[in-house]
Amino acid sequence: MWKEGLSSSVADRAAQRKKAVVLPHSISGLYIESELPSRVLVTSSQGDLTVLHSDLQIQATRTSKCESLKTFVLSRRNCTFLPSRGSVPSSAAIVISFVTLNANVRIQILAVDLEDRFHELGDIELPIKSQSFCDVSFSGTGFFSVLLTDGTWSSFELKRSDDTLYFNSLENVKLTSLSFISSSNSAEASILALGSSHVLLAGLTGSTSNREVVLLFWDLSFSVLLASRTLPLPPYVTNEKVSITLVGALSSSNVLLLVSPTSVISGRRQSQGQSSSSSSVWVVPVTVPPSSSIANAIGRAAAAMPWLAVSDAQGDSHDAGRSKLVNEIRSAMDRNQPENAKNAFFEWEKHTVSENSQDKPPDTPTLYGYNFTKEILNIVLQPSIPTKTLYPSKIVQHLLEKKVVSAGMMEADLLGVLRSHNDWKSISLALTRVSDLQEAEIVECLCFVLARYRQARRATSSDAMQIDSVPGMDNECPTLQAFLSLVLRYSCSPNPLRAAFRRYLSDVDDVICLLEVLDSWIGQWAGRDTRLLPSNKMVKKNELGVYIMTSESKDSSTDIPSMLQITFFLQCLIDTSFINLIQTPSAHRILRRIQAHIDPEITYIDQTEQLRGPLELFVKAQTKAIKEAKAASEGIKVPIPDRKQQKKLLHEQAGATIGLYRLEELTL
Known part of the structure; x- marks a missing residue:
């Protein structure tokens, strides 16, 4: 090792003396890191690590019994996957080594602090055999990928749980x-x-x-x-x-x-x-x-x-267990044995969870990938078969509850396929667990329920005794009020929702049926007592010891939608159907009744809006208390503002603008 001044002459550079040192192991890599000034990290192909001072004095050496495949050295501040506090030094060089032990690839994370001490942060075995290893990449965010000689490119992401590091397996590329x-x-x-x-x-x-x-x-x-x-x-x-x-x-x-x-x-x-x-x-x-x-x-x-x-490119690269499960479910569905498909799925899940829980926290194993879930859904639901067949609905409901189902996994509309199987429980779960449903398929499903509701009402009003023979009527179809409540709670965009109304709600009588339900809900909200101060049951301490407001109803599924959700849906519905409603005399009465309910609410909102200014100080104080309590729980010191600077700032703000409720009178 030597130092060379680039501004000096060639003769002076040649005269500089070089220093040499003999290390107790071979050298495969030399690394320097800004957080370890005047230090050089030396690694060997056997996994050894030595810390050298700039004068080539050996500060510390760590031996290893593993063969090193590749080593990365990053600064502590660039490793965002590490915990912010705990066993990791605040200033250190993080050494990430990919080694082989017993024909398996392992990732070892080590920290070297300013006092040349080694801190072991993690030693995790990867599901990769060393004989097929080609190369590896690692990012400071914890994302790393391993390339194999057969062309398989596996991606992983390091996560932390308290002071423990674990990895999540992501999609593979071939x-x-x-x-x-x-x-x-x-x-x-x-x-x-x-x-x-x-x-x-x-x-x-x-x-x-x-x-x-x-x-x-x-x-x-x-x-x-x-x-x-x-x-x-x-x-x-x-x-x-x-x-x-x-x-x-x-x-x-x-x-x-x-x-x-x-x-x-x-x-x-x-x-x-x-x-x-x-x-x-x-x-x-x-x-x-x-x-x-x-x-x-x-x-x-x-x-x-x-x-x-x-x-x-055509399917997911499953492991042996997943591939076997897919084949078992496909074979069971081909033989029209949905019960066998259900048993195979839940036995596989139970076995996989028990295996992964030995190395990772129970809630962290990646059981479902996008393509794996997509293939299971298409095999179970069989969207290409128009006739109704028995299918293991428990599998679909379980995947929906785990929030791993996406509407894009099906070539056809997800709600339409579930409706063809008369699986209304799964439809209800989809409206609460799937975030990318299209407004068109939601409104189409609503129109299906609405048609059954009107058929049943006509049959009842005509005193007919053949209600069971009405096409499509069954006991599993939810009531209009229950299904409309789910639709209103689903997050929709106004423009696609209006387009869906124009496409499927062309009958004015259908719109009037929806308006009647909305009017009854608005009437319930209008008839409730006005509560300006929360009761003791609505206030509790959170985990930080700060008083906060709780939700009004613990079981929101049995309550009506909020007033905001009702008015949003009502506005989109009126925007697309108002002209037809005006031309229909039977709709005038329901429109006047809705207006009679909404006008007092608008007046009430205007009155309570005047409280926004006086109550804003309390809202800021509440936000500040929660922020300070959270910082204290994380061990972060909140800076105390200087009183003089704070007083000066308040004086400048008061002089620059007039407050929200400040009256000034100028007499000439």
Whole structure:
């Protein structure tokens, strides 16, 4: 080691003395970190770690019995996945080592503090065999990915529970069209984390005689390819085995790409005096988004298709247990044995939970992935079969309760498929647990319930005794009031909701039926006592010891929707149907009754609005108390403002503006 002043002359640089030291282990990497000034971290291929001072004095050494695959050294402030307090030093270098032990890959997290002490933060085994390991990337957010020689690219994310670290498995990607997959040469591919879930992959593509270097910029959280670039391979390494390495540069906007031959120098080249091979170093400019977002991933799925294997592009890469479960459920449904499918699913879940709970907290195992849940739903619900068949509704209801179902998992409308199976319990769960339902399918389902409601009312009014023979009537269909309550509680956007009303609510009589239910709810709200002060039952202390308001009703499902939800739905309904309602004399009475209920509410709102100014001080005090209590529970010291500065600020604010309820009189 030596220091070299770039401003000095060449002679002075040559005269500087170099220092050397002999370490107790081999050297595979040298690292420096700003949070450890005047320190050099030295690693070995056997997993050993030594801390050197700038004068090459050995400060500390940590031995290991594991073979090191790759090591990353990050600053403590850049490792956002670590707990903010606890066993992790506030200033330290974080060493993340991927090692192999008993043919398995493990991740070891170590902290080196300012006093050259080692702090073990985690040692976790990954579900990866070391013989198939190719490369690994790691980001300070805790997102890391492992590339295997068969083209499988696995993504993980480190999480913390108190002072314990664990990982969540994310989606896998199966690559193709890259040379390292067919040759099993791990040196022909390299990956580098660029922050968040963005990873840059470098590899070789093309035939042996016409190979090229390809750079693929991925967002692995969405498994999409954001950008790609192809570079010609230098001619002096075209016909040789090539080693590719990606290295982060000092500037975050550049990446270094190293391409060098790995084959032994031939006898002919040695006779020609060529004792070494040539290598190339490219500086690759990159523009990385500050964070992973769905906005950057939209429309990028097609770009990744040439680099994804066909089998994984069509379905999820399940493990052996999931694949076996999918086959069992499909076989049971083909034999029309839904009970066997249900038993197989819950036995698999019970077995998987018991296995994962040994290494992770019980609430952290990733049991369901998007594609796995999608495949289970499509096998169980069978949307392509128009006739009603028996199906294991308990599986669908369980997935809905776990909040892992998305409306986009079905080719047809989710509510429509559930309605074809007459599974109204699952429909009710979907309206409370699925966040991406379309307004059109919600209103269509509402119209189905509305039609059954009107049929039953007509049959009752005509004193007919054949109500059971009405097409589609059954005891499982909810009442109009119960289903409309679920619809009003679902978060909808006004414009799509109006469009759905125009499409499905063309009959004025249907609108009048809905208005009657809404009017009854508005009347109940209008008839309730006005409560300005909360009762003792409505006030309690939270976990921080601060008094807060509790919800008005613990069982909201048995109560009517809020006034805000009712008026929002009513406004969208009136906007699309007002002209037809005006032209229908039978609708005038219900419109006048709704107006009679709403007008006093508007007057009441205008009166209570005057309390906003005087009560604003108490709202600010409540917010401040909660904030200070939360900071105290986390051990954060809240700065005490200087009284003089605070008084000066209040005086300036009072002089600059007139308060909300301040009266000033000027007499001339």
